[in-house]
Amino acid sequence: xxxHLITSAIPYINGIKHLGNLVGxxxxxxxxxxxxxxxxxxxxxxxxxxxxxTPAELAAAKADKPxxxxxxxxxxxxxxxxxxxxxxxxxxxxxxxxxxxxxTQAFAGRLADMGLIREVTEEQVYSIADGRFLPDRYIEGTCxxxxxxxxxxxxxxxxxxxxxxxxxxxxxxxxxxxxDLEVRETKHLYLCQSELKDDLAAWIDSKTDWPILTTSIAxxxxxxxxxLQDRGITRDLDWGVPVKRGDAEWPGMExxxxxxxxxxxxxxxxxxxxxxxxxxxTDWERWWRTDKGADDVTYTQFMGKDNVPFHTLSFPATIMxxxxxxxxxxxxxxxxxxxYDGGQFSTSRGRGVFMDQALELLxxxxxxxxxLSHAPESSDAEFTWETFQTDTNKDLxxxxxxxxxxxxxxxxxxxxxxxxAGGAYGEAETQLIADLTTRIRAYETHxxxxxxxxxxxxxxxxxxxxxxxxxxxxPWTTFKTDEETAxxxxxxxxxxxxxxxxxSAPFIPDAAATMIAAMQTTDESWPTDVAAALETLPAxxxxxxxxxxxxxxTDDEREEWAARFAGTRD
RNA sequence: GGCGCGGUAGCUCAGUUGGUUAGAGCGAUCGACUCAUAAUCGAUAGGUCGGGAGUUCAAGUCUCCCCCACGCCA
Numbered sequence: 001x002x003x004h005l006i007t008s009a010i011p012y013i014n015g016i017k018h019l020g021n022l023v024g025x026x027x028x029x030x031x032x033x034x035x036x037x038x039x040x041x042x043x044x045x046x047x048x049x050x051x052x053x054t055p056a057e058l059a060a061a062k063a064d065k066p067x068x069x070x071x072x073x074x075x076x077x078x079x080x081x082x083x084x085x086x087x088x089x090x091x092x093x094x095x096x097x098x099x100x101x102x103x104t105q106a107f108a109g110r111l112a113d114m115g116l117i118r119e120v121t122e123e124q125v126y127s128i129a130d131g132r133f134l135p136d137r138y139i140e141g142t143c144x145x146x147x148x149x150x151x152x153x154x155x156x157x158x159x160x161x162x163x164x165x166x167x168x169x170x171x172x173x174x175x176x177x178x179x180d181l182e183v184r185e186t187k188h189l190y191l192c193q194s195e196l197k198d199d200l201a202a203w204i205d206s207k208t209d210w211p212i213l214t215t216s217i218a219x220x221x222x223x224x225x226x227x228l229q230d231r232g233i234t235r236d237l238d239w240g241v242p243v244k245r246g247d248a249e250w251p252g253m254e255x256x257x258x259x260x261x262x263x264x265x266x267x268x269x270x271x272x273x274x275x276x277x278x279x280x281x282t283d284w285e286r287w288w289r290t291d292k293g294a295d296d297v298t299y300t301q302f303m304g305k306d307n308v309p310f311h312t313l314s315f316p317a318t319i320m321x322x323x324x325x326x327x328x329x330x331x332x333x334x335x336x337x338x339x340y341d342g343g344q345f346s347t348s349r350g351r352g353v354f355m356d357q358a359l360e361l362l363x364x365x366x367x368x369x370x371x372l373s374h375a376p377e378s379s380d381a382e383f384t385w386e387t388f389q390t391d392t393n394k395d396l397x398x399x400x401x402x403x404x405x406x407x408x409x410x411x412x413x414x415x416x417x418x419x420x421a422g423g424a425y426g427e428a429e430t431q432l433i434a435d436l437t438t439r440i441r442a443y444e445t446h447x448x449x450x451x452x453x454x455x456x457x458x459x460x461x462x463x464x465x466x467x468x469x470x471x472x473x474x475p476w477t478t479f480k481t482d483e484e485t486a487x488x489x490x491x492x493x494x495x496x497x498x499x500x501x502x503x504s505a506p507f508i509p510d511a512a513a514t515m516i517a518a519m520q521t522t523d524e525s526w527p528t529d530v531a532a533a534l535e536t537l538p539a540x541x542x543x544x545x546x547x548x549x550x551x552x553x554t555d556d557e558r559e560e561w562a563a564r565f566a567g568t569r570d
Numbered sequence: 571g572g573c574g575c576g577g578u579a580g581c582u583c584a585g586u587u588g589g590u591u592a593g594a595g596c597g598a599u600c601g602a603c604u605c606a607u608a609a610u611c612g613a614u615a616g617g618u619c620g621g622g623a624g625u626u627c628a629a630g631u632c633u634c635c636c637c638c639a640c641g642c643c644a
Contacts, residue, residue, distance in 0.1 A: 216574065378584095380641080404606095409605070414605085467609095470611085
């Protein structure tokens, strides 16, 4: 038995995520966690909401709520949706937790002790009406170059000229519209990532088994231009982890908070502490400290490609810089983007399907299956309603659902709702066992390598083997002349349903649970030995005929949904 | 403009270190079966592997140039 620490990129608190976000991190992470648990490994699967930063403050202001209340509510909303998609987090934490505050401050203090933090004095625009410093993108005005009236503080979107906020004519805050702005000096802390560049490069180079997508992005950031740049890790905001040096005040940093990208990945660690504090487990350091039992842990992270630089460089720099025995990631699985019907998903334009809407249309298994079997692993992938309809109807309803239906109903009508007795294996059964064994071993290999699409294809092929067997051996014909052999064939097929449930559970947990319940068993053991697994349900064992596992998506539904989620045009 | 990931059957994608007639699923056509959600199973058709040049006994696979799509950056 091995130990697997698994984390999904933590979704930002602001708003509900779309299907592309889901398939890029949480869903494949859940697949992997469920598989590893099914194989008997010890798993700690963590995720959380990323709650700090300006967007959360603004969203709260728009909702007319204190930011802490807003985040608490949105955390509950996201937690409920995650439950709806059957994401099996051992804990769904919050980056605003007291545990993360303390740990983030401890990391910063330690990095300062190691000489890896320096102070930088900068000039920044302060809005008197808003009572705060403004990030460049929250300042707008008229471009001095082209006269465009909605140029941003960092760049004019019309003529693409690089700007300083002070260049803008009639500069104003996009928060309050106030033009009462002034430039003030402010001090910030920088993490000296550049000093860790060689260590990071050596570490990345040692990861020869990582996906090309992951290492190519990391190396680009490491080597492009002047190489890895030091990074500001503080901001002049109210909402965030107060800047402290461990437990002590940090002179000159009063009223400042850590930048969201500094504290967010530390939440991966703090989340384990939250998990223990919530009474869900014990000894969290056993997962995170190699001096306290985590040396045998395999740590796998899942994320979209936009998160790769932070997970391959910034966060490892934070950990390495402490020279403390924190667990570093062993494998980073990154994903490309899922597009929606020829374009991008867009929150602002209401384009594409969002997680809450998806669950209103269909149960989570439909989405899990389609998204995982089309996961954007090698390149961007595309969601279309046509493929969603044909693929889920074919794979789930026709191939798997109908298999369960035809086997259980045939048995009920010709024998009874007990597993029938009699008959002996022949050549066909020996061959089936051999074929199943080959395919199940291939499935395991793909799952362990987090080759999501290949695993899905293999699972589907395993389902097809059942239909092939029935078609070739036709128990409905056999039954007319040789009831005993027909009984053996259908006993095998009933056992196949249990095996399919166990194998399929990581992809479609609800349908798998229905299948297990229908077979009236509690035995969810993995079919390591296929021949033995086919005798789990003995003759005389009672079962029930379940409702159809999956219904089909109609053409009318497809058309209606395609129209409903097309979004507004520019 | 620079960089990155791609461009393989109508569609979605596999193709390891270059090596026999380029694969799978869907869709299409034909056939078989009738237990089952008008489900299933089999067979067939369909590709100058983006274009060009080169290296090699041999290139989808390596090198160079170009074209296209997407993304990131400036």
